[in-house]
Amino acid sequence: MTADMSGDQELCWARVRGRLRTELGDAVFRNWLKPLTFEGIDEGTAIMRAPSPFVRDRVRSQYSDRLRAIWSVEHPDVKSIAIFAAGRGRTEPERAAEGADQPEAGIEAEPLPAPAVRSAPAAEERADFEAPLDPRFTFDNFVVGKPNELAFAAARRVAESESVPFNPLFLYGGVGLGKTHLMHAIAWHVRQKHPSRRVIYLSAEKFMYQFIRALRFRDTVAFKDQFRSVDLLMIDDVQFISGKDSTQEEFFHTFNALVDQNRQVVISADKSPTDLEGMEERLRSRLGWGLVADIHPTNYELRLGIMQSKAERLGVEMPEKVLEFLSHKISSNVRELEGALNRIVAHATLVGRDISLEMTQEVLADLLRANDRRVTVEEIQRQVANHFQIRLSEMHSARRSRAIARPRQVAMYLSKQLTSQSLPDIGRKFGGRDHTTVLHAVKKVEELRGQDKQFNDDVDLLRRMLES
Numbered sequence: 453m454t455a456d457m458s459g460d461q462e463l464c465w466a467r468v469r470g471r472l473r474t475e476l477g478d479a480v481f482r483n484w485l486k487p488l489t490f491e492g493i494d495e496g497t498a499i500m501r502a503p504s505p506f507v508r509d510r511v512r513s514q515y516s517d518r519l520r521a522i523w524s525v526e527h528p529d530v531k532s533i534a535i536f537a538a539g540r541g542r543t544e545p546e547r548a549a550e551g552a553d554q555p556e557a558g559i560e561a562e563p564l565p566a567p568a569v570r571s572a573p574a575a576e577e578r579a580d581f582e583a584p585l586d587p588r589f590t591f592d593n594f595v596v597g598k599p600n601e602l603a604f605a606a607a608r609r610v611a612e613s614e615s616v617p618f619n620p621l622f623l624y625g626g627v628g629l630g631k632t633h634l635m636h637a638i639a640w641h642v643r644q645k646h647p648s649r650r651v652i653y654l655s656a657e658k659f660m661y662q663f664i665r666a667l668r669f670r671d672t673v674a675f676k677d678q679f680r681s682v683d684l685l686m687i688d689d690v691q692f693i694s695g696k697d698s699t700q701e702e703f704f705h706t707f708n709a710l711v712d713q714n715r716q717v718v719i720s721a722d723k724s725p726t727d728l729e730g731m732e733e734r735l736r737s738r739l740g741w742g743l744v745a746d747i748h749p750t751n752y753e754l755r756l757g758i759m760q761s762k763a764e765r766l767g768v769e770m771p772e773k774v775l776e777f778l779s780h781k782i783s784s785n786v787r788e789l790e791g792a793l794n795r796i797v798a799h800a801t802l803v804g805r806d807i808s809l810e811m812t813q814e815v816l817a818d819l820l821r822a823n824d825r826r827v828t829v830e831e832i833q834r835q836v837a838n839h840f841q842i843r844l845s846e847m848h849s850a851r852r853s854r855a856i857a858r859p860r861q862v863a864m865y866l867s868k869q870l871t872s873q874s875l876p877d878i879g880r881k882f883g884g885r886d887h888t889t890v891l892h893a894v895k896k897v898e899e900l901r902g903q904d905k906q907f908n909d910d911v912d913l914l915r916r917m918l919e920s
């Protein structure tokens with residue numbers, strides 16, 4: 453290794469150390485980061501040396517994400533980091549211990565924070581909380597509405613309670629509806645109010661990864677101790693360990709050990725405990741013992757509230773019409789809603805254009821099209837039945853009188869236009885009809901639209917209502 457050390461690099465190293473101290477606190481810095489020496493930057497890798505393998509392992513497992521992120525901010529050339537123990541180099545035996553598929557020092561960015569893995573922590577260290585939580589994910593920034601009020605109240609209770617109110621708290625819901633946000637919010641709150649409590653937040657994927665690593669290095673005793681000695685354990689996306697038997701087994705024991713010691717456990721998943729396929733029965737049942745709180749898909753009011761709050765925090769003037777439009781149009785999940793808002797703001801800033809409805813439609817054309825396709829056949833049937841004042845059940849009935857058959861054909865036509873369902877799928881949803889019947893309906897409606905203005909206007913109106 454021929455790392456070239458320049459004054460510029462040394463200055464960067466000083467800044468990196470300064471930021472580490474501020475971000476991680478004095479105790480952590482003194483014990484783990486201060487002992488590192490910097491050796492230089494070699495082909496985009498910042499090389500540091502720890503005084504012992506123990507310190508090296510600790511820094512690698514817990515601080516490498518932060519270290520790498522800070523390095524890359526302070527020095528644009530740095531893409532990765534490497535940490536060695538004193539007296540050893542990249543080619544020496546310690547490298548083999550890292551495993552062939554494991555880059556040194558956790559060089560790859562991890563989407564989730566590194567777990568706070570510890571061995572027999574010193575008393576002063578108990579105050580640390582290393583997981584780099586997302587600073588935006590706090591209770592204050594969480595907008596509450598009917599669909600998420602139970603999950604929010606339960607998360608707050610867990611965060612604020614002096615005892616363990618329910619164990620586990622199991623949060624579940626679809627993609628991008630705020631599960632991770634609430635877990636981080638609990639961690640932030642506990643961190644602020646009870647800095648001495650030991651909290652681990654990690655994804656089930658990372659739990660599995662840590663477990664496999666421990667098995668590989670015959671280090672399972674330390675693994676067990678680390679996870680079983682926390683005050684609050686939070687595991688995100690537990691569905692990930694479905695079908696992974698040995699990880700489930702270990703997780704089950706960790707879980708039981710914590711619950712038995714009256715330590716709080718919080719779990720999130722995309723499904724309720726009973727619906728978690730590939731999960732052992734005893735684990736599923738155990739996961740449902742505490743409070744199971746689901747986050748329902750957002751409704752219009754909640755989406756609008758979230759948009760207003762995000763726009764305010766971004767400090768941008770968004771016309772109310774644009775916020776309303778987006779809240780109507782993007783009903784999939786909050787992440788997509790945020791993405792849409794960010795795109796509009798970025799566009800307005802870059803191009804120097806005012807934010808308007810027209811501009812929004814233009815900038816988000818692709819996203820809006822994708823969301824349009826999410827109207828369901830059932831919704832179409834409901835709206836059409838309502839419009840023509842027939843019973844919803846007539847959409848599935850065998851009756852052929854024109855007053856019934858025509859609206860049914862319109863509903864089939866709109867299902868073809870507005871959803872991505874195939875003709876046979878649509879047919880099935882209209883009382884098990886054949887795909888040729890649907891095709892006939894589509895043609896008939898097209899023909900009538902060309903001949904009958906009133907009818908054409910009706911279909912247009914329905915379409916607009918369904919799209920909005």
Ligand SMILES: Nc1ncnc2c1ncn2[C@@H]1O[C@H](COP(=O)(O)OP(=O)(O)OP(=O)(O)O)[C@@H](O)[C@H]1O
Pocket residue numbers: 588589593594595596600625626627628629630631632633634689722758786787790
């Ligand atoms: N009620 C809410 N108020 C404010 N922001 C929200 C709300 N719900 C979700 N968000 C935001 O939406 C984004 C996605 O939320 P989050 O990552 O928590 O979803 P998730 O349920 O964990 O999704 P996944 O299943 O993909 O892990 C985040 O930026 C989060 O802050």
